[in-house]
Structures are given as C-alpha cells and as structure tokens.
Amino acid sequence: MSGIAISVIMFLVLVAMLVLSVPVGAALLLVGGIGYVIVAGVDPLLNYMSTAPYHQTAAYSLSVIPLFVLMGQFATHSGLSAGIFNAANAWLGHRRGGIAMAGIGACAAFGAVCGSSLATAATMAHVSLPEMKRFGYSGSLSTATLAAGGTLGILIPPSVILVIYAILTEQSIGKLFAAAIIPGILATIGYMVVVSVYVRLNPDAGPAAPKANYAQRFKALLDLAPVAFVFVIVMGGMYGGFFTPTEGAAVGAALTGVIAAVNGMRWQGLVDCLLGTAKLSGMIFLILLGADLFNAFLALTQMPTDTAAAIGASGWSPMMVLACILLFYLVLGCIMDSMSMILITIPVLFPIITHLDFGMTPEQTAIWFGILVLIVVEVGLITPPFGLNVFVINSLAPGVPLSESFRGVFPFLLSDFIRVLLLIAFPAITIGILPYIK
Amino acid sequence: MAMLVGETTADHAARPPAAPLARRAADWLDGILNPASAALALLGGLVLVAFMTVSVGSIASRVVFGSPLLGDYELVERGSAIAIFAILPYTHIKGGNVVVDMFVGMMAPAVRRFATLASEVAFGVIMAIITWRLALGGMEMYEYHDASMMLQIPTWWVFVPMVLSSALLTLVCVQRSLAALSGTLAPSGGEA
Numbered sequence: 001m002s003g004i005a006i007s008v009i010m011f012l013v014l015v016a017m018l019v020l021s022v023p024v025g026a027a028l029l030l031v032g033g034i035g036y037v038i039v040a041g042v043d044p045l046l047n048y049m050s051t052a053p054y055h056q057t058a059a060y061s062l063s064v065i066p067l068f069v070l071m072g073q074f075a076t077h078s079g080l081s082a083g084i085f086n087a088a089n090a091w092l093g094h095r096r097g098g099i100a101m102a103g104i105g106a107c108a109a110f111g112a113v114c115g116s117s118l119a120t121a122a123t124m125a126h127v128s129l130p131e132m133k134r135f136g137y138s139g140s141l142s143t144a145t146l147a148a149g150g151t152l153g154i155l156i157p158p159s160v161i162l163v164i165y166a167i168l169t170e171q172s173i174g175k176l177f178a179a180a181i182i183p184g185i186l187a188t189i190g191y192m193v194v195v196s197v198y199v200r201l202n203p204d205a206g207p208a209a210p211k212a213n214y215a216q217r218f219k220a221l222l223d224l225a226p227v228a229f230v231f232v233i234v235m236g237g238m239y240g241g242f243f244t245p246t247e248g249a250a251v252g253a254a255l256t257g258v259i260a261a262v263n264g265m266r267w268q269g270l271v272d273c274l275l276g277t278a279k280l281s282g283m284i285f286l287i288l289l290g291a292d293l294f295n296a297f298l299a300l301t302q303m304p305t306d307t308a309a310a311i312g313a314s315g316w317s318p319m320m321v322l323a324c325i326l327l328f329y330l331v332l333g334c335i336m337d338s339m340s341m342i343l344i345t346i347p348v349l350f351p352i353i354t355h356l357d358f359g360m361t362p363e364q365t366a367i368w369f370g371i372l373v374l375i376v377v378e379v380g381l382i383t384p385p386f387g388l389n390v391f392v393i394n395s396l397a398p399g400v401p402l403s404e405s406f407r408g409v410f411p412f413l414l415s416d417f418i419r420v421l422l423l424i425a426f427p428a429i430t431i432g433i434l435p436y437i438k
Numbered sequence: 439m440a441m442l443v444g445e446t447t448a449d450h451a452a453r454p455p456a457a458p459l460a461r462r463a464a465d466w467l468d469g470i471l472n473p474a475s476a477a478l479a480l481l482g483g484l485v486l487v488a489f490m491t492v493s494v495g496s497i498a499s500r501v502v503f504g505s506p507l508l509g510d511y512e513l514v515e516r517g518s519a520i521a522i523f524a525i526l527p528y529t530h531i532k533g534g535n536v537v538v539d540m541f542v543g544m545m546a547p548a549v550r551r552f553a554t555l556a557s558e559v560a561f562g563v564i565m566a567i568i569t570w571r572l573a574l575g576g577m578e579m580y581e582y583h584d585a586s587m588m589l590q591i592p593t594w595w596v597f598v599p600m601v602l603s604s605a606l607l608t609l610v611c612v613q614r615s616l617a618a619l620s621g622t623l624a625p626s627g628g629e630a
Contacts, residue, residue: 246493277486340536
C-alpha cells in the first residue's frame with residue numbers, strides 16, 4: 001500500500017474516532033501509534049515511546065506555553081480587568097454603544113497580557129456585562145460584543161496558538177507576535193465600527209451613558225499602567241532580542257503574579273491559578289504529544305511532502321489553494337477547537353503553502369499564512385453551532401436566549417471576513433513590520 | 439440483596455440499593471486518584487513557578503553580572519518535562535481533555551456509552567504502554583549515565599517523576615473506564 005493510501009485511511013480512522021468523542025489527544029496517540037506500526041513495525045514504535053515523550057516535553061521552545069498560560073491565569077486573578085474596563089469606559093462610555101466599545105477595547109488591552117480567547121471573554125464579561133445591563137443595553141449586543149471581543153485575546157500577542165504554529169513551522173515566535181499586532185488593532189477598530197453601526201440601526205440596543213470629565217478620564221488611565229508596563233517589558237524584551245520567548249513569558253508571568261499578589265491574591269488564589277494552569281496546559285500538551293506521534297507517522301509515509309509537491313506542480317493558482325485552505329478551516333472550526341485543528345492540519349497544509357509562490361520570501365509567506373489561519377480558526381469560536389465563546393458569555397448573562405447571542409454575533413463575523421480579505425489582498429499589513437524586528 | 443457483615447437492617451434501609459461493583463470501584467478509586475492528581479498537578483505548578491524563577495533570575499544575572507545563570511536552559515527544559523507530565527492526570531480526571539462533542543448528542547445512549555467506555559479503555563492501554571516504555575527508557579538513561587551538559591543532572595532523575603505521573607494517568611483511565619461502565623462518567627470537554 002502506498003504511503004498516501006495509508007495516511008488517508010488513518011486520517012479517516014482519526015475522524016471516525018473524533019466523531020465518537022474520543023479525546024483528541026488520545027485519538028492522535030492511538031491512530032498515530034497504529035499507523036507507525038503499519039509503516040515501520042512494532043519495535044521502532046516501542047523505541048520511539050521510550051524516549052520521545054521526554055525529548056518532546058524537555059524542550060526549551062515548548063516551555064513557553066505553560067508560562068504564557070500561567071501569565072493568563074495570574075492576569076485573570078489580578079484584579080486588573082476592572083481597571084482596564086473602567087479606563088476604556090471613561091473614554092468611550094458616553095457614546096451610543098459606548099460601553100460595548102469599551103468592552104472591546106478592554107478585551108484588546110487584556111489580550112496583551114493573556115493569550116487565551118475564552119479567558120479574555122469570560123474575565124471581561126464579569127466586569128462589563130453588569131455595566132451594560134445597568135444602562136439598558138440589549139442582551140444580544142452585549143453578549144455578542146464580548147464573545148467577539150474575546151477572540152482579540154488570542155490575536156493580540158501573547159498568543160498560545162501562535163506559539164504552537166511557530167513551533168510546528170519552525171518560525172520565530174517574536175516575529176509572529178509582531179506580525180499579529182496590526183491585524184489585532186484592525187480587529188479592535190473593526191469590532192468598534194460594528195457596534196457603532198449596530199446602535200445607529202437599533203438605537204435602543206445601546207443607549208449613551210453619562211459623560212466622564214477629563215480629570216476622571218486621565219485618572220482612569222492610570223489603571224492601565226500595570227498592563228501597559230507588563231506588555232512593554234515582555235514584548236519589548238522579545239522584539240529587542242534581549243529575551244528568548246521563554247524568558248519573556250517567565251518575566252510576564254512573574255510580573256502579573258506580583259501584581260496579583262499586590263492586589264490581594266493569597267495562597268488560595270495561587271492554588272487556583274496553578275490548578276487552572278495545570279488543567280489548561282494538560283489539555284494542550286496531551287494534544288501536542290498525540291500530534292507529535294501522528295505527525296511522526298505522517299512523515300514516515302511522506303504524504304505531506306508528496307502532496308505539497310503534487311499541488312505545487314499542478315499549476316493551480318496559489319490564491320485558489322489558499323482560499324480553499326482558509327474555507328476548510330472555517331468549516332472545521334465549527335466543530336473542532338482551534339488547538340487541535342492547528343496541530344492536526346498544519347503539518348500537512350503548511351508544506352503545500354511553502355511550495356506555492358505568493359511573491360514573498362518563504363519566511364514572509366509562513367508568517368502571513370500563520371496570521372490568516374489564526375484569524376479563521378478563531379472565527380470558529382463565535383460561529384454557530386458550537387461557538388465556545390458565545391456559550392460561555394451567554395451562560396454569564398441569564399435571561400438572554402442563546403439564539404439572540406448568536407444572532408448578535410453575525411455583524412462581527414462580517415467584520416472578520418472583511419479583515420481576512422484585506423490581509424490577503426495587502427500582505428504588507430502583516431509582514432510590513434518584520435524588517436523592524438530583530 | 440445480600441447484606442455486608444456488621445450491617446444492621448436499619449443501615450441497610452437508609453442506604454440506596456447497593457451500587458454495581460464497577461460503580462463502587464470507580465467511586466473508591468476516585469476518592470484516591472482525585473486528591474492524588476490534584477496534589478501532583480500542584481507540584482507540577484510549583485515546578486513551573488520554579489523554572490519561571492530560574493529564567494527571571496538568569497535575566498537578572500545577565501543584567502547585573504553580565505552572564506546568565508549556569509545551566510538555566512537545562513533547568514527549564516527538565517523542569518518543563520516534569521511539570522507537563524505531572525499535570526496530565528489532573529486534566530484527565532477533571533474531564534478537561536478536548537473532545538469533538540458535536541456528534542455525541544446525535545448518538546443513541548447505548549452507542550454513546552460504548553464509545554466513551556472504548557475511548558477510556560483505549561487511552562488507558564496507550565498510557566500503560568507509554569508508562570512501561572518510559573520506565574525502560576529511564577533505566578537505559580541510568581545505565582548510560584546520560585546527564586545534562588552544564589550541570590551534569592542525570593537524565594534518569596527526570597524520568598522518575600515522568601513515569602510516576604504517567605502511571606497515575608493510566609490509573610485515572612482505569613477509574614474513568616469503570617465509571618463509564620457504570621454510566622456515571624460526566625462527559626468531558628476542554629476549553630481551548
């Protein structure tokens with residue numbers, strides 16, 4: 001049997017297992033193990049298992065992941081979220097839909113210290129949902145705003161998904177983070193525009209709140225100082241080439257931990273943070289371990305390189321192929337979480353992209369593609385039927401039907417699509433910053 | 439229904455009907471594995487905090503003394519292997535591993551139960567094999583006196599906690615298989 005045939009069969013077995021709700025990491029280990037045995041035999045697999053788990057986890061590049069997760073946990077326990085939201089609210093709250101815009105701005109700011117979408121959405125919901133309710137915002141607008149705003153947590157660096165993409169494709173974490181900044185700002189502005197248009201069409205959805213005077217506004221800005229400080233140190237150190245990404249994450253985690261302690265986190269809070277970090281990192285690393293074995297099997301079959309070479313030689317337009325891949329991610333995102341999606345598909349799809357000519361250097365193409373993939377997989381977090389962000393936010397807003405939350409999300413999706421098209425048409429938005437990064 | 443030795447009629451009446459064996463075994467194992475996994479995860483978290491401190495310390499040392507801490511990369515790498523394995527049992531016992539749950543709702547309850555049971559058993563078998571192979575791998579490292587470059591940390595030291603964590607995860611799979619068998623396993627679903 002050819003390598004292609006075996007890998008296609010094993011992919012089908014994997015899909016069948018996932019449909020039967022086998023945990024993604026376990027399914028990858030199982031299918032990868034069976035495939036490995038078919039291609040290489042039992043003994044090579046047993047040898048692989050006796051040291052590979054060590055070499056995969058005792059890896060300096062991977063240690064950045066639990067550190068960023070810990071930083072996000074400290075940030076959610078740091079009491080910073082209220083300050084961030086109040087600062088944004090003091091500047092924007094008096095506009096129509098202003099509190100929703102403030103929620104988006106606050107999500108973006110919180111995303112600068114937190115690399116997870118769900119944590120960002122949930123943390124910001126706790127401080128901004130009550131405020132929106134108090135001023136009579138519609139349930140649809142307020143929940144959809146936060147669900148969409150949460151995706152900024154992962155687009156704006158640090159971002160755990162980008163770290164994984166960087167490791168899989170052997171790109172620089174720092175450069176990927178830098179490339180995500182302008183798309184992240186565009187996303188923030190785009191979402192605010194959505195709110196502004198939405199309240200113009202439905203004036204009752206987001207009435208204006210009283211105006212804060214300038215003294216109050218500048219005083220509120222002070223609350224942003226700790227977040228800005230952490231972001232500048234972590235990102236500045238990394239972009240300046242002074243830290244490795246792991247060191248940046250360690251410094252970020254230590255600083256947010258200190259801030260949390262100053263703001264009143266005690267032993268119980270620390271235990272909660274560590275257990276929260278454990279649960280989230282454990283989930284990531286089980287998938288990582290499984291994906292490693294599965295990808296080792298795929299590499300043995302040479303399917304990824306063969307497929308990439310075949311598509312490269314087929315003469316299909318690169319943009320067509322890219323569009324197909326992004327559409328595939330959009331569909332897959334409706335049923336699968338972003339982490340698993342990236343880990344299973346990038347080893348196969350990334351070589352295809354590198355074999356195509358987009359008129360950029362290989363590094364530029366890799367980074368541009370990474371940001372595009374990041375955005376489309378995150379869209380899956382807010383699309384029906386299984387938009388996780390929408391579920392979480394909706395559960396925090398009793399009395400708002402789930403269907404209303406999903407309806408409210410559609411204008412935000414439109415803004416996402418426009419942004420993806422912009423980034424495809426003008427790669428400079430993402431890669432333009434690269435020459436300035438060491 | 440048979441009564442246990444030392445049980446009075448009043449005791450018996452107050453209790454729910456005796457649970458099937460699988461369920462009692464699952465509950466009993468849960469009582470041990472739940473705190474054990476949480477304790478191990480906390481230790482893993484402390485290892486994480488420790489190598490975070492090493493990293494920060496190394497930067498401070500570069501600023502102050504002009505040279506990083508000796509072997510900082512090695513400590514981070516080994517700490518990360520220990521921490522990552524230590525947290526895996528906790529994630530699994532809390533049902534925190536990601537599943538694709540879109541199709542579960544469409545399945546008949548019997549099919550769903552069988553799928554859950556089969557997936558827990560399969561995961562347990564893989565983890566048992568990995569535990570066994572890791573133990574052998576650790577012994578090889580011991581025999582070859584494999585150690586890190588700078589600090590000469592013996593590699594088998596790292597394998598010991600890894601094997602223990604992996605064994606605990608295998609037991610967690612056993613517990614969850616029993617719970618699935620008796621139909622008391624809560625559906626898992628992680629947050630990404």
